[in-house]
Amino acid sequence: MRSNEEQIFDEYIRSTGLRETEQRKRVLKTFLATTEHVSVEDMYRIVNEKSRKVGYATVYRTMKLIAESGLAVEVVFNDGIARFEHRLGRKHHHHLVCTNCGKVIEFESTAMDRGEQEVLAKYKFRQTSHHYEIFGFCRECQSESRDG
Ligand SMILES: [Zn+2]
Ligand SMILES: [Zn+2]
Ligand SMILES: [Zn+2]
Numbered sequence: 001m002r003s004n005e006e007q008i009f010d011e012y013i014r015s016t017g018l019r020e021t022e023q024r025k026r027v028l029k030t031f032l033a034t035t036e037h038v039s040v041e042d043m044y045r046i047v048n049e050k051s052r053k054v055g056y057a058t059v060y061r062t063m064k065l066i067a068e069s070g071l072a073v074e075v076v077f078n079d080g081i082a083r084f085e086h087r088l089g090r091k092h093h094h095h096l097v098c099t100n101c102g103k104v105i106e107f108e109s110t111a112m113d114r115g116e117q118e119v120l121a122k123y124k125f126r127q128t129s130h131h132y133e134i135f136g137f138c139r140e141c142q143s144e145s146r147d148g
Contacts, residue, residue: 005032012069023054027062037083078135098138
């Protein structure tokens, strides 16, 4: 059975005049099973864990298509690598990024959401999207540096 996500992707692919291939489907299914923020590199590795069939360029292009279809959003942390996370059914959130171990903590803040709305109203700015990342050291990495 096809999931809602597969249907959205299929419709998007058709609207662009491309065809939905087995390889693209495999990349999509693999992505839908992820829970973290995955880079193209990560996706390439996971997709080809069992059998090496899908090329890097295909994985790259498919991830872009998945983002364009609205199922994923691209986020860039301090290392400059584009990562993808699920968008459908996800609440708007921001990230705390540990620059030491790379851990990413997601958080929601109604106070920040309100602040964003205030700023938009003040400058009469119509936003299409935004990302907000706070960089620093997670709790574990802080105690590590304290211990020497
Ligand atoms: Zn850390
Ligand atoms: Zn996230
Ligand atoms: Zn926000």
